[in-house]
Amino acid sequence: MKILVTIKRVTDYEAKLQIDSSGNKIKLDGVNMIANPFDEIAVEEALRLKEKHDGEVCVLSIGTADATQQIRAAMAMGADRGILVKTDNPLDCTALSQVIAHVAGEEKPDLVFMGKQAIDDDSHQVAEMVAERMGAPQATQAYKVSVEGDWVTVVREADGGLETVSVKMPCVVTSDLRLNEPRYASLPGIMKAKKKPLDERELSTLGLSIKQSMTIQKLELPPTKTTGEMVPDVQTLVSKLHDVEKVL
Amino acid sequence: MPAKAGIHPRVVMPAKAGIQNRPQDILDTSLRWYDNILERFGMSSAEHRLLRQTLQNFVAKEIEPGALERDQKEHFDLNLFRKLADLGLLGITAPEIYGGSEMDAVAAVITHEELAYSDPGLCLAYLAHAMLCVNNLAVNASESQKKTYLPKLCSGEWVGCMAMSEPDVGTDILGMKTSAKRIDNHYVINGRKMWITNGVLDASGKPADITYLYAKTGEQISTFIVTPDCEGFSVGQKIMGKTGMRASSTAELVFENAKVPVENLVGEEGDSIKHMMRNLEIERVTLAAIGLGIGKRCLDIMIGYANERKAFGKPIAAFGQIQQHIANSYAEYQAASAYVYQTAQSDMSRLNSDGVKLIAAPMAKKVADSAMQVLGGNGYVSEYVAERLWRDAKLLEIGGGTLEAHQKNISADLLKRGGFESCGDRF
Ligand SMILES: Cc1cc2nc3c(=O)[nH]c(=O)nc-3n(C[C@H](O)[C@H](O)[C@H](O)COP(=O)(O)OP(=O)(O)OC[C@H]3O[C@@H](n4cnc5c(N)ncnc54)[C@H](O)[C@@H]3O)c2cc1C
Numbered sequence: 167m168k169i170l171v172t173i174k175r176v177t178d179y180e181a182k183l184q185i186d187s188s189g190n191k192i193k194l195d196g197v198n199m200i201a202n203p204f205d206e207i208a209v210e211e212a213l214r215l216k217e218k219h220d221g222e223v224c225v226l227s228i229g230t231a232d233a234t235q236q237i238r239a240a241m242a243m244g245a246d247r248g249i250l251v252k253t254d255n256p257l258d259c260t261a262l263s264q265v266i267a268h269v270a271g272e273e274k275p276d277l278v279f280m281g282k283q284a285i286d287d288d289s290h291q292v293a294e295m296v297a298e299r300m301g302a303p304q305a306t307q308a309y310k311v312s313v314e315g316d317w318v319t320v321v322r323e324a325d326g327g328l329e330t331v332s333v334k335m336p337c338v339v340t341s342d343l344r345l346n347e348p349r350y351a352s353l354p355g356i357m358k359a360k361k362k363p364l365d366e367r368e369l370s371t372l373g374l375s376i377k378q379s380m381t382i383q384k385l386e387l388p389p390t391k392t393t394g395e396m397v398p399d400v401q402t403l404v405s406k407l408h409d410v411e412k413v414l
Numbered sequence: 415m416p417a418k419a420g421i422h423p424r425v426v427m428p429a430k431a432g433i434q435n436r437p438q439d440i441l442d443t444s445l446r447w448y449d450n451i452l453e454r455f456g457m458s459s460a461e462h463r464l465l466r467q468t469l470q471n472f473v474a475k476e477i478e479p480g481a482l483e484r485d486q487k488e489h490f491d492l493n494l495f496r497k498l499a500d501l502g503l504l505g506i507t508a509p510e511i512y513g514g515s516e517m518d519a520v521a522a523v524i525t526h527e528e529l530a531y532s533d534p535g536l537c538l539a540y541l542a543h544a545m546l547c548v549n550n551l552a553v554n555a556s557e558s559q560k561k562t563y564l565p566k567l568c569s570g571e572w573v574g575c576m577a578m579s580e581p582d583v584g585t586d587i588l589g590m591k592t593s594a595k596r597i598d599n600h601y602v603i604n605g606r607k608m609w610i611t612n613g614v615l616d617a618s619g620k621p622a623d624i625t626y627l628y629a630k631t632g633e634q635i636s637t638f639i640v641t642p643d644c645e646g647f648s649v650g651q652k653i654m655g656k657t658g659m660r661a662s663s664t665a666e667l668v669f670e671n672a673k674v675p676v677e678n679l680v681g682e683e684g685d686s687i688k689h690m691m692r693n694l695e696i697e698r699v700t701l702a703a704i705g706l707g708i709g710k711r712c713l714d715i716m717i718g719y720a721n722e723r724k725a726f727g728k729p730i731a732a733f734g735q736i737q738q739h740i741a742n743s744y745a746e747y748q749a750a751s752a753y754v755y756q757t758a759q760s761d762m763s764r765l766n767s768d769g770v771k772l773i774a775a776p777m778a779k780k781v782a783d784s785a786m787q788v789l790g791g792n793g794y795v796s797e798y799v800a801e802r803l804w805r806d807a808k809l810l811e812i813g814g815g816t817l818e819a820h821q822k823n824i825s826a827d828l829l830k831r832g833g834f835e836s837c838g839d840r841f
Contacts, residue, residue, distance in 0.1 A: 239464055351468045353502030353515035356461055 167221040167313065167335075169212040170275035172266055173205040173240055175233040176286040183387075190382045201236040204281025207341040210348040211311055212279045213244045219313055222246050224273060228265050230254055234364060241359035242351035248362070249273075253369040258380040263295030268374055270300055275336065277318065282307050282340040293340045303333035307342040457518050465521055469528035472501060481533040484661035485802050488654060490539055491661070492615060496570040498540060505568030506544055507696070508552040512560050513568035519696055519758040523703040530707025534806035535661030537704050538813075542611035542662070543567070545693075545700050547574030547626045551639075554680050554689045559639065563624055572623035575612035577667055578690075580605065585819045592669060594629040594636060601638065601679065603629055603672040606650065609813070613665030619649045625667065626680075634684030638674050646672035658805030659813075691764070698767035701814045702754045705774030708803045709747040712778075712785035715800050716740055719789050730788070739784040747781060750774040765827050768820040775810035775817065782807050 177183060178198040186193045201209075212223045225240045227233040228251045237248035251265055270278050278300070283290035297304035305320035309328060312319050319332045323342045333339075351359075369376070397403045408414040476497055484491055498504055506522055508514025522545065529537035548567050551560060551574075566572040583589050592605025607613070612622050625640040625647075640647055650666035681689060717740060720731035730736045750773050757766040782804035786793030793800050811817050828834055 235460065235463070238460060239467070242464055242468070350472050350501055351464065352500070353465065353506060353517060353521075354510065355502075356464050356468070357457075357510075357516060359464070360458065360461060 167215065167219050167276040168273070169215060169221065169223050169277045169279055170270055170273055171205065171208050171212045171223060171225045171240070171245065171279045172281070172292075173209065173225050173227045173233075173236050174202040174281070174284045174286070175199050175227065175229050175236045176202045176284055179203070179285055185385050185387065189384050192385065199232065199235075201239060202281050202284045202286070204283060204285070204341050204343070206240075206348040207343070207345050208279040208281050209240045209243055209245060210346045211308070211341060212277075213349075214346070215277075215311070215313060216244075221276075224249065224275070226251070226266065226269055228253065228257065228262060228369070231366075234366070237364060238359045239351060241362045241364075242355040243349055244355060246362060248364040250364065250366045251369050251372065252366060257376070258378050259289050259291040259295060260379045261376045262292050263299055264374055264376060265369065265372065266292070266296045267299035268372055270296065270336075277335055278302075278338045280338065280340045282342055293338050297338040300336070300338065302337050304338040304340075305331050305333045306338075306340040308339055308345050309342055311339060311345070457521060462520055462524055465517070466524050466528060468501070469525060470531075473528055473532045477529065477536060478532045481536070481661070482796055482799075482802070484533065485535060485658075486660075486796065488656070488660045488663075490612075490615065490663040491536070492573070494536065495539060495543075495573065499568070499570030502568075503540070504544055504570050505548055505552075505564065507549045508564055508568055509560075512552070512564035514548075514552065514564065519699065519762060520755065522696060522700050523706075523754060523758045526700045526703035527707040527710065530704040530806075531711045532707075533661055534704050534708055534803065534809075535659040537707065538659045538809070539612055539662035541697075541700055541704070542576060543574045545697050546576035546611075547622075547624060549696055550576060550626050550689065550693045551624075551680075553692045554637065554685075555639075556680075559677075559680065563639065567624060573612055573615055574624040574626065575610050575622040576626040577607035577610045577613065578628050579607065579609045581608045581666070584609075585816060588635070590628065590630060590635065592627075592629040594631050594638065594674070596631070596676070596683075599676050600673045601629075601631075601676065603627070603638070603640075603646075603669040603674055605629065605669050607667040607669075609653070610665050610667055611662050611813075613667050614649045614652045614663050617652070619652065621647070621649050621665075621667070628686050628690075629669075631683045635686035636683045637680035637686045637689050639678040639680060640672070640674055641678075644672050644674055646670045657808055658802070659809045694764060695762045695767040697814055698771045699754060699758050699762070701810055702750070702770040702774035703758075705771075705778035705807065705810050706747070706751050706754055708778040708807050709743070709750065709774075709781040712781045712800055712803055713740070713743055713747060715798070716743065716785040716788040719792070719798075723790075736788055739788050743781040743784045746777045750777040765824060768815070768823045768827075771810065771815060772817060772820040772824065775807070778807035778810055779804065 177192065178200050181197045184193045209225065216223050223245045224247050225237050225245045226249045227237050231252055233250055237250060241248060249269060278296060280293040293306060294304060305318065305322060307322045308320045309323045310321035316335050317332050318335060318337055318339060319330065320339055321328050321330050397406060480491065502515040503525060505514030506517050506525060510516045526537055526541060529540060551563055567574050578587060580590055580592060582591065592603065592607065594601040594603045614621060621642045623642065627638045627640050628635050629638060646669060648668050650668040653664040653666065656664060720736050720740060721729055723730045753773055754770045757770050782800055785800035786804055789798055789800055792798045796802055
């Protein structure tokens with residue numbers, strides 16, 4: 167089976183982020199960048215499916231030329247080849263889904279495997295839009311994935327508990343945190359990765375008319391947490407919540 | 415009065431002090447076209463970066479959690495050690511056909527730096543296996559020996575060590591007493607080896623699966639591969655109570671009429687000096703890399719602490735004397751790092767392999783000391799890590815050549831050359 171996995175290059179979750187002087191961008195100078203952890207989980211699951219059912223794992227990233235690092239890292243884990251659609255402008259969810267669906271249309275994978283969300287903007291929308299554009303069924307937030315014939319069965323983490331759905335390929339599946347623990351790239355894997363094909367294309371050459379439907383006006387850091395305060399009894403707690411915090 | 419060296423125009427130097435006339439005849443250039451990682455410069459910086467990132471993830475998850483306990487219990491964790499094989503680390507420089515990862519010297523340095531960032535003791539055990547044993551075999555052993563031993567050493571099924579030092583001889587290694595005499599199809603070996611990292615693998619006294627041994631055959635030194643089934647070979651003792659590097663085990667080995675088959679001779683009789691020279695550079699540059707790991711970790715520790723800890727109403731980072739610890743440590747780490755990586759990348763020579771260790775070992779000890787100072791009382795207890803790294807750092811000034819030995823080698827080399835032009839050559 168052929169699996170297309172998407173990878174987004176995002177800021178390290180441990181990085182201390184700062185806002186650029188423009189007020190609507192994160193300062194990226196000197197900030198460590200990683201592959202979106204949910205995408206790494208998707209790569210791992212795709213590799214496991216490939217090991218079981220044969221086939222090919224192709225990774226796709228959309229972003230700056232630096233995203234080759236994240237693609238090569240996935241190749242060092244075992245992915246067979248990569249595609250980078252280069253653009254220096256960050257795309258919003260609508261535009262991203264447009265590009266991914268376009269590449270999926272060319273590649274015709276049996277399965278598009280994506281992270282349920284990216285940890286930078288946490289939109290949690292792109293995979294759903296891709297499925298819609300492809301006219302393909304989707305199974306999101308996978309906790310367990312198995313394939314039989316043309317069908318993918320996904321146990322998904324829904325609000326109320328676990329839910330099992332089966333979707334027919336071609337389809338879109340997204341990973342949740344507990345799906346698996348991604349393997350480490352091996353050293354021989356790192357050495358092999360450089361010989362694997364990586365197709366770099368400019369976004370402008372895809373012939374898409376990209377429509378961004380969202381612009382970021384202003385970013386703010388979350389308010390700094392103040393230290394807690396011990397209160398002597400419930401009565402004081404209630405009156406503080408009511409009079410000072412005004413949450414009751 | 416000695417001449418004012420360096421101020422006069424270069425022409426007054428006696429003889430051109432280039433590589434052409436390196437003094438040691440044992441460094442004859444004809445020795446240099448073996449299949450050695452020193453000639454392997456094929457990796458890109460992107461691959462090196464990916465290696466470092468992979469290691470950082472691995473170290474944070476797998477190595478850091480038990481580091482304190484391994485130190486306290488003087489425990490070499492064989493299971494953890496074998497996990498290094500899953501990544502392909504155990505044969506990092508060995509050829510792929512024997513199960514190795516075929517990476518270069520810079521990759522070996524990165525690996526030692528990142529492992530030592532968390533656990534220098536475990537890293538020393540790794541070095542004894544991957545550099546002192548595996549790389550030595552990869553560089554010096556015959557095809558059939560490589561085929562027999564390397565795959566299992568790379569896969570982690572076997573653990574290797576290298577036995578050179580003795581109870582009565584360390585620096586003066588040519589004066590070793592352990593002897594090997596050929597009798598028919600065997601060598602009969604007598605003597606004792608001391609301070610052998612990985613020489614013993616567990617509390618029951620199990621010896622290493624492969625001991626890469628040096629012994630005298632007459633006046634010359636020869637190299638042998640010794641396996642545990644060898645009659646007359648045993649572990650004398652597991653050496654307890656080490657100051658640091660306690661996650662590695664250290665042993666005394668005893669050879670009493672030990673019978674080693676002739677096939678286990680590496681190269682020819684009397685070849686050892688040649689063998690040692692071929693492996694020396696990578697050994698020392700990776701020992702220096704352990705110093706880099708210690709320095710980097712201690713910097714992280716002191717910076718983090720100085721920002722958080724308050725005294726007199728402000729973070730201690732606001733005090734000039736604390737800033738001095740941080741700034742000096744940073745600059746000294748960077749200087750050592752530049753020297754180590756430059757050597758690994760393009761300047762591997764005996765001279766620099768002594769030089770990098772001479773610089774990186776004291777740097778590590780000093781930066782660890784600064785970290786302890788910045789942490790105050792917390793610096794003095796194990797939970798805050800710096801004191802462990804401080805204890806570990808001291809080994810780098812002794813093991814694999816003492817500071818004095820490096821000074822002796824470097825000055826002997828330079829004085830024989832009669833000059834020094836390396837900076838002029840480089841820029
Ligand atoms: C934890 C640990 C692990 C080790 N692992 C290994 C291993 O795996 N394999 C192995 O073979 N060895 C190993 N060693 C041994 C190590 O390499 C030696 O300890 C080291 O080479 C010093 O030798 P020595 O201890 O005999 O000291 P000596 O050589 O006796 O030196 C004692 C002192 O005299 C000084 N000195 C000696 N000669 C001179 C001179 N000519 N000029 C000036 N000063 C001099 C030394 O610098 C030192 O200060 C290990 C040691 C330790 C502590």
